[in-house]
Amino acid sequence: MTALRTARLAALGAVGFALAAVATGAQAQEAFTPAAKGTWQVNLRATSVSPDAGDPIVTSAGAASGLKADVKDDVMPTLGVSYFLTDKLAVEVIAGTTQHTVKAVGPGTDVVVHKTWVLPPVVSAQYHFAPKARFNPYVGAGLNYMIFYSGKDRNGFTVDLDDGFGYALQAGADIAVKGPYVVNVDVKKVWFETDAKINGGALKSKVNLDPMVVSVGVGRRF
Numbered sequence: 001m002t003a004l005r006t007a008r009l010a011a012l013g014a015v016g017f018a019l020a021a022v023a024t025g026a027q028a029q030e031a032f033t034p035a036a037k038g039t040w041q042v043n044l045r046a047t048s049v050s051p052d053a054g055d056p057i058v059t060s061a062g063a064a065s066g067l068k069a070d071v072k073d074d075v076m077p078t079l080g081v082s083y084f085l086t087d088k089l090a091v092e093v094i095a096g097t098t099q100h101t102v103k104a105v106g107p108g109t110d111v112v113v114h115k116t117w118v119l120p121p122v123v124s125a126q127y128h129f130a131p132k133a134r135f136n137p138y139v140g141a142g143l144n145y146m147i148f149y150s151g152k153d154r155n156g157f158t159v160d161l162d163d164g165f166g167y168a169l170q171a172g173a174d175i176a177v178k179g180p181y182v183v184n185v186d187v188k189k190v191w192f193e194t195d196a197k198i199n200g201g202a203l204k205s206k207v208n209l210d211p212m213v214v215s216v217g218v219g220r221r222f
Contacts, residue, residue, distance in 0.1 A: 032176035033221045035131035036087050041174070043080040043184045045217030049073060049098045049120075052210040057104060057196075057203050067106040069196060069205045074098040078215060080186075087131040092140065094122045102159060102196075113198065114159035116151035120144050120211075122188065124170050140170035146192050146209070159198055161207075166192030172215075180221040188213040 035041070051071040058065055078096030085091065102114040124142025148161045172186035189212055196205045 030178040032134060032178060032182075033180040034087075034133075034176070035084055035090075035128060035136060035174070035221065037084055039084040040222040041082040041084075041090075041182070041219050042222070043082070043182075043186075043215075043217050043219035045078050045080065045184065045186065045215035046075065047078040047096055047098075047213060047215040048075045049100075049118075050212045050214075051100065052212070053207050055205050055207050057198065057205045059203060060201050065106075065203060067104045067109060067203075069207045070103040070105045071207070071209060072101040072103070074100055078217075080184075080215075080217075080219075082126070084128075084131070088128045090126045090128060090138075092122075092124050092126055092142075094124075095119075104157075104198075111157075112154045113157040114151055114153055114161075116148045116159075116161060119147040119149065120190070120192075122168050122190070124168060124188075126170065128174075134176045135173060136176070137173040138171070140172075142168050142170070144168050144190055144192065146194065148194075157198055158200065159196060162195045164192065164194060166190055168213075174219065182219045182221065184215070184217050184219045186213075186215040186217075188215075 050073045053071040054068050057067040057069055076098045080092055080094045082090045082092040097117055097119045099117050104111050104113050122142055122144040124140040126138045126140035128136050128138040130136045144166045147163050168188050168190040170188045175183040192209045194207050196207050
């Protein structure tokens, strides 16, 4: 984990704890809207997407090149919409887009080869443990589809990345503040592998992006 990634996650975590303290402390006596069957909840979040790539780049014949694929982190706003099928079971759809820099790194080499936007919608089923309580933790599992778009090649390289399906596990909590408003803290681990072809396939890599997705935001129940 890079120092920058650690700092971003720590900052988001600090914000989450601060917002949770406000929700459970200063607002402790305020009435709130509990989750219930038929409830919609819309969350606007700040989200850090931190890929865990570091896979070897090989030649078209499979020989080692001595290089690895590195994909940088990004932080962007995201939107999540949940619908409660029962008071404890919900379905969530998450949408947002991030931009990532792809580098080839190795002994004496650290070069940017591509920049791309990624649209990784995630649909997950959630179980909420305490829908009537102010602090309502949940877990979830679901599928995602990675879409790479508006890619720009760099430094004389051409890079092609394959879209595809992955899967995700999720844990988080809603902290009711006042009325229909909540603070949301959410962590997802996404598993996704893409085939990267460099310079028309002269070099290639199976890149396990496997990002950690950490979000903090506010939500409203309807």
